[in-house]
Amino acid sequence: MLSGVDDYKTDLEAMEKGADDYLIKSELTAQLLERTFRYSLKSKYLEAKLVKLAHHDSLTSLYNRSIFNELLIKTIQQSQRTGQKIALVTLDLDNFKFVNDNYGHPAGDQLLIKISQRLKHSTRSSDFVARLGGDEFSLLLKDVKNDSDFVKSVENIMDIFQEPFQIDNKSVSVTTSAGIAVFPTDAQTASELIDNSDRAMYQAKALGRNNYSFYNQKLHQEAIVKHQLELELNAAIDNNKLLLHYQPIIDLKTGNITSYEALLRWPDNKNGFRNTEEFIEVAEESSLILKIGDWVFKQACLQLNIWSEQGITDRHISINASANQFNSDDFTELVKKYVNETPDFAQKLTIEITERKPLEITSNIQIRLKVLSDLGIKFSVDDFGIGHSSISYLRAFPMDSIKIDKSIIQNILKFNEDLALCTAIIALGQALSLDVIAEGVETEEIANLLNSLDCPYAQGYLYSKPMPL
Ligand code: C2E
Numbered sequence: 095m096l097s098g099v100d101d102y103k104t105d106l107e108a109m110e111k112g113a114d115d116y117l118i119k120s121e122l123t124a125q126l127l128e129r130t131f132r133y134s135l136k137s138k139y140l141e142a143k144l145v146k147l148a149h150h151d152s153l154t155s156l157y158n159r160s161i162f163n164e165l166l167i168k169t170i171q172q173s174q175r176t177g178q179k180i181a182l183v184t185l186d187l188d189n190f191k192f193v194n195d196n197y198g199h200p201a202g203d204q205l206l207i208k209i210s211q212r213l214k215h216s217t218r219s220s221d222f223v224a225r226l227g228g229d230e231f232s233l234l235l236k237d238v239k240n241d242s243d244f245v246k247s248v249e250n251i252m253d254i255f256q257e258p259f260q261i262d263n264k265s266v267s268v269t270t271s272a273g274i275a276v277f278p279t280d281a282q283t284a285s286e287l288i289d290n291s292d293r294a295m296y297q298a299k300a301l302g303r304n305n306y307s308f309y310n311q312k313l314h315q316e317a318i319v320k321h322q323l324e325l326e327l328n329a330a331i332d333n334n335k336l337l338l339h340y341q342p343i344i345d346l347k348t349g350n351i352t353s354y355e356a357l358l359r360w361p362d363n364k365n366g367f368r369n370t371e372e373f374i375e376v377a378e379e380s381s382l383i384l385k386i387g388d389w390v391f392k393q394a395c396l397q398l399n400i401w402s403e404q405g406i407t408d409r410h411i412s413i414n415a416s417a418n419q420f421n422s423d424d425f426t427e428l429v430k431k432y433v434n435e436t437p438d439f440a441q442k443l444t445i446e447i448t449e450r451k452p453l454e455i456t457s458n459i460q461i462r463l464k465v466l467s468d469l470g471i472k473f474s475v476d477d478f479g480i481g482h483s484s485i486s487y488l489r490a491f492p493m494d495s496i497k498i499d500k501s502i503i504q505n506i507l508k509f510n511e512d513l514a515l516c517t518a519i520i521a522l523g524q525a526l527s528l529d530v531i532a533e534g535v536e537t538e539e540i541a542n543l544l545n546s547l548d549c550p551y552a553q554g555y556l557y558s559k560p561m562p563l
C-alpha cells in the first residue's frame with residue numbers, strides 16, 4: 095500500500111518539475127491515471143478484506159460475535175416495526191472437548207468448519223449464522239409464519255448432526271444442545287433475548303444433551319404438538335389414511351335427501367377418529383390444507399363417478415373448503431381440470447366456505463369464485479350467524495345458500511334471541527334468493543319449528559350422523 099503512495103508522490107513530483115514536452119507530459123498523465131486507478135482498486139479490495147476480517151470468524155467465515163450482536167439489534171428494531179417474530183437459537187456442541195483431546199486441535203478446527211457449512215446449508219439465506227467462539231454458534235431465524243415453523247427450523251438444525259463428519263478419513267460424531275428464545279414473546283431487548291436463549295440451551299443440556307429447549311417451554315409445547323400433528327397428518331394423506339363420511343341434507347317439506355355433505359375423517363389407533371375441527375385448524379395454519387383440499391375434491395368426484403356408474407344421477411355433494419384455498423389459482427385450476435373431464439359433475443357440487451375465517455373480498459378471489467360458479471359449481475356460506483354475518487360478503491361472492499350455524503339452531507327452543515336470529519336469517523335468504531340450510535338439527539321439535547318458519551332445508555343427527563357411503 096505504501097509503495098503505491100510513494101509511486102504516486104514521485105509521479106506528482108515528476109509532473110511538477112514540469113516536463114516541457116507535451117507528449118511526455120501526457121504520457122506521464124496516462125501512467126499516473128492508470129496507477130491511481132489500480133491503487134484505488136487495491137485499496138477497495140483491502141478495505142473489503144478488512145471489513146470481512148472485522149465481521150467474520152477467521153476459521154469458519156461465519157459472522158463473529160460483535161457483528162452478530164449488531165445484526166440482532168437491527169433485526170429486533172425491524173421486528174418491532176413489522177410485528178414479525180424472530181427466534182434466537184444458541185448452540186453448544188456436547189462433546190467437542192473429546193474431539194480435540196482425541197483427534198487433535200487441527201481435526202477440531204476441521205470439524206468446526208464442516209459444522210459451519212452444514213449450518214449455512216440448513217438455514218435460509220435470510221437467516222444469520224454466527225460462531226460466537228469455541229464450539230458455540232448462534233442463529234437468528236426470521237421470516238417465520240408461525241411458532242411451529244420455529245420448531246421445524248430447529249429440527250432441521252438438529253438434523254445436521256445426525257450424519258457423522260468425515261475428518262481426515264475418520265468418521266467423527268458430535269451432537270449439540272440448542273436453546274431457543276423468541277422475540278417479542280420471551281424478551282424485550284437483544285441482551286435479554288441472548289440471556290434467555292442461553293438459559294434455554296442450559297435447560298437442553300440438563301435434559302440430557304442432543305436436545306433442544308425453548309425458553310418458554312409451555313408456550314412452545316403447543317407448537318411442538320402442532321408440528322408433530324402436521325407431520326402425522328401429512329403422512330396420513332400420503333398413505334391414504336383419510337376418509338370421507340357423508341351426512342345427508344334434507345328437504346324439510348318433502349323429507350327427501352337433496353345432497354350429502356362430505357366430512358373429513360382421520361381414524362386414530364383406537365377404532366375412533368381424531369377431532370376433525372382440531373386437525374383442520376392445524377392444517378389451515380400450514381400448506382397442508384391445500385393438499386387436503388385437493389384430496390377431498392378428488393374423492394368427491396370419485397364418489398360422483400361411482401354413483402354415475404350405478405345409474406344414480408340425482409345426488410349432489412357439498413364439500414368444505416377453507417378460505418386460504420382460494421388465495422392462489424391452484425385450487426380453482428384443479429377444480430376446473432376435474433370438472434372439465436366430467437362437466438355434469440359441476441352441477442352436482444357445492445363448496446361450503448366457513449364464515450368463521452371469511453374470504454378476503456379481493457378482485458382475484460372474486461374472479462376465481464366466478465370462474466367456478468360459471469362452470470355450474472354452487473357456493474354456500476357455512477356457519478352463518480356466528481362470524482361476521484356480513485351482507486356485503488353475500489353480495490361480493492356468487493353465493494347460492496347459507497347454512498345457519500348449529501349453535502343457533504340448537505337454542506331456538508330455549509332462547510328468544512336465537513329464534514329471532516334464525517327467523518331473520520331465513521328472511522334474509524328469501525330476500526336474496528338464497529337457499530337456507532339449518533345445521534345440527536337433533537330433535538323433531540326443532541325440525542317442526544324450522545318447517546313452520548319456512549326454512550327449506552335441514553341437516554343433523556335427527557336424520558343421520560355422517561356415515562361412510
Ligand atoms: P361443519 O362444516 O360445520 O360441519 C358440521 C359439523 O357438525 C360436523 O362436524 C358434523 O359431524 C357435525 N354435526 C352434524 N350434525 C350434527 C348434529 O346434529 N349435532 C351436532 N352436535 N353436530 C353435528 P365434524 O365432522 O367434526 O367437522 C367439523 C368441522 O371441520 C366442519 O364443520 C368443517 O368446518 C371442518 N371440516 C370437515 N371436513 C372438512 C374438509 O374436508 N375440509 C375443510 N376445509 N374443513 C372440513
Ligand code: CA
Nearest residue numbers: 355414446476
Ligand atoms: Ca360444512
Ligand code: CA
Nearest residue numbers: 476477497533
Ligand atoms: Ca357448519
